[in-house]
Amino acid sequence: MPDDITNYGIAELVYGSSPSSNGRDDSYELPDYSKVNSQMRTRKNMTLVYQWNRYKKECIADERKFYSYRQFCDRYSSWYDDNDESAHFTPIIGQTMEVDFAGKTFELTNRLTGEIIPIVVFVSLLPYSQYIYAEGMVSTKEPQWIQVNNNALAYFGGVTPLTICDNCKQTVITNIDWIQPELNKDYAEWADHNHTAILPAKVRKPKFKSSVENAVGILEKGFFHDMEECPYFNIEQFNAELWENVAKLNQEPFKNKEHNRCYYWEEEKTELMPLPPIPYEYMERKEAKVSSDFHVRFDNAYYSVDKAFKHQKISVSATSSKVRIFSKNGEFICEHQRAVHKGQWCTNPEHLPKDYNGYREWNAEYFIRKAMTIGPHTVDVIKYVLACHKLEVQTYRMCLGILNYSQKYGKEALEECCRQALSVNKVTYTYIKNSIPAIAEEFTSPETKAKINEERNKGAYVMDASAIDINKLLSKSQDLARTVGKEGK
Known part of the structure; x- marks a missing residue:
């Protein structure tokens, strides 16, 4: 090339101005860099390539000249340096x-x-x-x-x-x-x-x-x-x-x-400031009532309370590792390690009475006596459940749950369910809970079933069987289509 041709001269021929000047070719559409910057800062995973492609499509649609991707980025960088306010945080030691x-x-x-x-x-x-x-x-x-x-x-x-x-x-x-x-x-x-x-x-x-x-x-x-x-x-x-x-x-x-x-x-x-002597512990708080088995339920687990507080309201405060129980007046009663799995029983034997027979509620004799009014298989199931835990008191809720099914499904259904549980060696509350609804169907008389269905369908609109005939439904659809077509015209 001739000696008098320089890079600045070439830039003037190509871009219409020298790169050393602040001027630009007005024939090129200037991007809205404030909008570009807002999109880059507020939208996740936004890129300059995407922003340039959007700018390019808009310029082509309006038949305007657009900058190349490199020029687009260079000019955005210059705009950002001049216009964007960015705070700089200098870290201070230990702050x-x-x-x-x-x-x-x-x-x-x-x-x-x-x-x-x-x-x-x-x-x-x-x-x-x-x-x-x-x-x-x-x-x-x-x-x-x-x-x-x-x-x-x-x-x-x-x-x-x-x-x-x-x-x-x-x-x-x-x-x-x-x-x-x-x-x-x-x-x-x-x-x-x-x-x-x-x-x-x-x-x-x-x-x-x-x-x-x-x-x-x-x-x-x-x-x-x-x-x-x-x-x-x-x-x-x-x-x-x-x-x-x-x-x-x-x-x-x-x-x-x-x-x-x-x-x-x-x-x-x-x-750094020194650590506190005892780390902070998150506290969960709840009010509960001590049941007849001398336990309270908290977070799907059971914790024993002294027999003197049976049927009284207490307050539970729990951390990630400890469960503390207080009286309603704020007096500390006892402490347990927090249960690690659902349904766990945390029982202190000292909280339980020495002679359960001296109590009128919830003991082995009480549950067996109630089972005898239902049948021998129910008695065998209750005896098995009473012996399935280390401490008998931990089984009382399961016994009560099993016996209560006689009120919902009838004594005959519960007796049959207990017989089947014994025959397949699945003597658990869960098995009886899942099995008894199906077994109860066999012991329900037609009159009782009709009454149940009547209660279930009360308030419902009962249609005749012909209302869902396929030919009738097709005819209704055709009539509706013709009506809509006429209205459209």
Whole structure:
């Protein structure tokens, strides 16, 4: 090319102006970059490629010239630098802890049932040192949320004055203006106990907790890919592998500065406030009444109460590990380890009377005597159920449930059901509960069945059988179609 032709000259020939000037060719349609920026910030997974394609289609439809994708991106970058206000947060040593959930979930398989249970990963981080803690959760309810936050503080070795969180229901009830958010009561009590202040991020403003967002990205783009290929059968197995990988990550050198996360954490933990002597425990509270078997039901389990409180109202306060029972006046009565499975009985023998026969209600003699009014097979079933638990008192509710079926289905049906249960060696309350409705049908007289059906259909509109004749229905459809056709004309 001639010596007097330069890159600037070529740019003027091609684009109509020199790149060193601020002018542009007005024949090209200028994108609405404020709208593009709003879409990029508020819509998940939005990309500049998608925005450019939309801009290109609009220009083609209106027969206007459009910028290439590269020019579109360059001009958007310049507009963003000049117009977008972005706050920059400089982390201060020992000041904040950021918490969040990872977007990626894992699967836990129940060995017995094959049920797939999702695992959600809690992530916490100290922004100054970038020291990371993570833990898998099969439940994200308040008790488990409080527990993982306690575990994070223990892992970091201290408490920060501020805790920055997302706007999930475990932390915030409402956060309309960010100035005065309404916090979850349990999480607020957790903060008071640990002498930290909860500072929720602005809604849909991830930059307010950018450090933990970045940590989540590192986990999801890193060893999470290896972990998702492994089968997990219990949460302990998952967390053991997760903690091993997190420990390795905290010891890996930084790419853009010296040392690693552990190095800076050793410096930061000396600035943290000390942990409270006793970790905060989530409390569930409920009022209940002590039954005739000297137990109260709480969270689908049964806990014994001293015999002196039979039939009285009491108050239950439960943490993730303990169940404490108080009288209505607030006097402490007893404490149990929290049940670990549904239907579990937690019984202290000292709470029970020494001689059940001295009590008029709910004892072996009482249930056997009631069974004798039904039949010998029912007596055998009741005796079997009374002996199926270590403590006889734990079977009283099942005995009562079985005997009550005689009122609903009749004595003959219950006796036959008990005979069948004994013959197939399935003497359980569940078997009788599932079997007796079908057995009761055989013992129901035609008059009784008619009466039951009459009650069931009371208030219903009964049609003649000819009303659902196929030819009659087709004729009605044709008439309707002709009527609609005439109205249309």
